[in-house]
Amino acid sequence: MTETSGEDAADGTRIIDGEAVAADVRDDVTAHVEALEAAGVTPGLATVLMSDDPASETYVSMKQRDCEEVGIESVHLEIDADAPAEELYDTIDDLNEREDVHGILVQLPVPDHVDKRRVLRRIAPEKDVDGFHPENVGRLVAGDARFKPCTPHGVQKLLAAYDVETEGADAVVVGRSDIVGKPMANLLIQKGPVGNATTTVCHSRTEDLEGKLATADIVIAAVGVPEFIDGSALKEGATVIDVGINRVDADTEKGYELVGDVAYESAKAAAGAITPVPGGVGPMTRAMLLYNTVKAAGLQSDVSLDLD
Ligand SMILES: NC(=O)C1=CN([C@@H]2O[C@H](COP(=O)(O)OP(=O)(O)OC[C@H]3O[C@@H](n4cnc5c(N)ncnc54)[C@H](OP(=O)(O)O)[C@@H]3O)[C@@H](O)[C@H]2O)C=CC1
Ligand SMILES: Nc1nc(=O)c2c([nH]1)NC[C@@H]1CN(c3ccc(C(=O)N[C@@H](CCC(=O)O)C(=O)O)cc3)C=[N+]21
Numbered sequence: 001m002t003e004t005s006g007e008d009a010a011d012g013t014r015i016i017d018g019e020a021v022a023a024d025v026r027d028d029v030t031a032h033v034e035a036l037e038a039a040g041v042t043p044g045l046a047t048v049l050m051s052d053d054p055a056s057e058t059y060v061s062m063k064q065r066d067c068e069e070v071g072i073e074s075v076h077l078e079i080d081a082d083a084p085a086e087e088l089y090d091t092i093d094d095l096n097e098r099e100d101v102h103g104i105l106v107q108l109p110v111p112d113h114v115d116k117r118r119v120l121r122r123i124a125p126e127k128d129v130d131g132f133h134p135e136n137v138g139r140l141v142a143g144d145a146r147f148k149p150c151t152p153h154g155v156q157k158l159l160a161a162y163d164v165e166t167e168g169a170d171a172v173v174v175g176r177s178d179i180v181g182k183p184m185a186n187l188l189i190q191k192g193p194v195g196n197a198t199t200t201v202c203h204s205r206t207e208d209l210e211g212k213l214a215t216a217d218i219v220i221a222a223v224g225v226p227e228f229i230d231g232s233a234l235k236e237g238a239t240v241i242d243v244g245i246n247r248v249d250a251d252t253e254k255g256y257e258l259v260g261d262v263a264y265e266s267a268k269a270a271a272g273a274i275t276p277v278p279g280g281v282g283p284m285t286r287a288m289l290l291y292n293t294v295k296a297a298g299l300q301s302d303v304s305l306d307l308d
Contacts, residue, residue, distance in 0.1 A: 011268070011269060013268050013269075013271055013272060013273065013274060014162060014272065014273040014274075015268075015273075015274060015275075015276060016158050016161075016162055016241075016273055016274060016275045016276075016280060017279070018154075018158060018275060018276075018279050018280040018281055018282065018283045018284050019279050019283050021157060021158055021161045021283075021284060021287075022154075022283035022284050022286065022287035024161075025157065025284070025287035025288065025290070025291060026066070026069060026070050026287055026290060028291070029070045029072075029287070029290045029291055029294055030069075030070045030071060032294040032298070032305050032307070033070055033071040033072060033294060034071070035303065035305060036294065036297055036298065036301070036303055036305070037071070039301065039303045041297055041301045041303060042071075042072075042073050042100070043071075043072045043073065043102050043103075043293055043294050043296075043297035044072065044073040044074070044075060044098075044100045044101045044102050044103070044293075044297070045063075045067055045072050045073070045074050045075070045101070045102070045103040045104075045105065045129065045289070045290075045293045046074075046075040046076070046077065046095045046098075046101045046103065046104045046105070047060050047063055047064065047074065047075070047076050047077070047105050047107060048076075048077045048078075048079065048088070048091060048092070048095070048104070048105070048106045048107065049076070049077070049078050049079070049107045050078070050079040050080075050081060050083070050088050050106070050107075050110050050111060050114065051081055051107060051109065051110070051111065052081050053109075055245075055247060056107050056109075059107065059286075060076065060107055062286060063105070063286055063289060064076055066286050066287070066289075066290055067290065067293075070290055072290060072293055072294070073100065075095075075100075075101060077091055077095075079091060081111050082111070085113060085114040085115065085118075088106070088110065088114055088119060089118070089119070089122055092104065092106070092119065092122045092123055093122070095123075095127070096122075096123070096124040096127060101127065102127060102293060102296040102297035102300050102301075103127055103128075103129035103289075103292060103293040103296045103297075104123050104124070104127045104128065104129065105129055105130055105289065106119055106120075106123065106130075108179065120132045120133055120134070121133060121134060125146075126146075126296065126299060126300060127296055127300075128147060129147055129150075129289060129292035129293050129295075129296055130147070130149060130150065130179075130289075130292075131145070131146070131147035131148055131149040131150070131183070131292070132149065132178065132179065137178075137183075140183060140186055140187075141186055143190055143191070146295075146299075147292045147295065147296070148183070148187065148288070148292075149179060149180075149183040150284075150285045150286075150288035150289045150292065151179065151180050151183075151184070151222075151243060151281060151284075151285045151288075152180065152183045152184035152186075152187050153187070153288045153291075153292075154281055154284025154285050154287065154288045155184060155187075155220065155241050155243070155281060155284065156187055156194040157284060157287075157288070158241065158275065158280075158281070158284060159194050159218075159239070159241075160193065160194050162239075162273055164218065164239045164273065166188060166194050166195060166196060166197040166218065167195070167196040167197070168196065168197070168198070169197045169198070169217040169218050170197070170198050170200070170215055170216050170217050170218070171188050171197040171198065171199045171200070171216065171217065171218040171219075171220065172199075172200045172202060172212050172213055172216040172218070172219050172220070173185045173188070173199060173200070173201045173202065173220045173222065174202045174203075174209070174213075174219070174220065174221050174222065174223050174228075174229065174261070175202075175203065175220075175221070175222030175223050175224070175243070176201050176202075176203045177222065180222040180243055181201060181203070181220075181222050182201070184220055184222065184243075185199050185201045188218075188220075197218065200212055200216075210233055213229065213233045213234060213235075214233065214234075214235055215235060216234075216235055216238055217235065217238055217239065218238065218239045218241070219234065219238055219239070219240050219241065219262075220241045220243060221240070221241070221242050221243060221244055221260070221261040221262050222243040222244065222261065223244060223261040224244060224246065224261065225244070225246070225261060226244070226246040226248055226259045226260075226261070227259060227260070227261070227262065227263040227264075228244070228261045228262070229261060229262045229263065229267065230263045230266050230267070231263060231265075231266030231267040231268070231269050231270040231271070232266065232270070234267060234270040234271060235270075236270055236272075237270075237271070237272035238270070238271050238272060239271065239272060239273045239274075240262055240267050240271045240273070240274040240275065241274075241275050241280070241281065242260035242261055242262040242264070242267075242274070242275050242276075242277050242280055242281065243260075243261065243281045244259075244260040244261025244262065244277065245258055245260065245277060245278070245282055246258065246259045246260070246261070247259075258277055258278050259277065260275075260276075260277030260280070262274070262277075264276065264277070291307070294307070295307050
């Protein structure tokens with residue numbers, strides 16, 4: 001296990017190192033891949049991209065690289081962003097049938113002319129490594145998750161790695177999306193480890209967000225607005241998990257820099273522990289995708305793996 005309790009020398013705030021915890025998860029996944037290989041199964045992940053968005057392209061290529069590192073076979077399919085929606089549905093049907101593909105991820109967002117809900121329902125639930133199919137959402141809400149959505153699951157792993165007490169804590173989740181905010185809140189309220197938090201979910205219609213943040217022990221920011229939450233809004237010593245990843249124009253080689261939904265410097269001064277962007281939640285999202293893929297391969301091939 002990587003040493004993850006290190007303090008930032010200047011003010012004692014713990015910087016939550018997502019790269020380090022993700023590397024531990026990948027080690028774990030590698031061991032499971034070896035167990036599957038020993039049983040004659042090579043886990044396979046298919047990623048499908050129907051978008052010209054450069055950020056989506058970056059994420060998908062990072063996911064392929066991650067697969068290679070842990071020994072998961074990756075298949076990548078691209079569909080023109082202006083192709084008929086049927087092309088995506090047909091692609092999913094083909095992947096559902098393929099025995100070498102255990103996990104399927106359709107990168108979101110999909111173009112406006114494609115019905116996102118139909119896409120998510122089309123993926124075979126046992127291959128739905130994002131955990132977005134209604135059957136898997138239902139299982140999660142019922143407390144019997146098969147595939148926990150990667151980002152909230154990754155956040156849980158970070159909280160566990162840094163011994164952040166969630167039981168009885170007041171948690172505020174800012175954002176109610178289907179991929180981050182809602183499943184995050186669902187996990188935090190569940191009985192059991194890294195759960196039992198008293199959780200408030202905030203969104204654009206929330207009144208008195210300031211009042212809610214001011215008393216929060218744990219703040220999860222998933223808003224999509226650069227530096228939306230300032231340090232002055234936080235309770236002293238709070239744990240701050242910044243899910244946001246925003247590309248803002250900057251005079252760098254790439255022409256942009258990545259900024260979270262939290263104003264990092266001011267938040268770091270107030271917080272007891274904080275995730276940076278990049279290097280916080282993002283790497284964990286990718287690591288949990290690998291984890292769900294080996295879990296899917298184990299379930300589909302009846303190889304028993306010790307996974308939660
Ligand atoms: N690190 C990672 O691995 C990942 C990072 N992300 C990043 O996380 C962020 C959130 O993503 P996602 O959940 O998909 O985004 P969405 O745009 O789907 O959801 C944003 C949420 O924030 C709420 N919101 C927007 N403005 C405000 C406001 N002024 N006050 C309070 N709430 C507000 C919205 O409210 P309403 O519902 O009322 O519109 C909505 O619920 C993005 O920066 C995204 O890039 C996303 C996925 C993974
Ligand atoms: N079906 C689907 N599943 C997803 O899980 C999904 C998706 N669609 N659409 C978009 C969001 C976003 N997302 C990220 C994953 C990794 C990083 C990541 O690795 N970030 C790095 C930096 C990346 C960079 O350099 O650009 C970091 O924060 O350190 C970021 C964001 C997954 N998402």
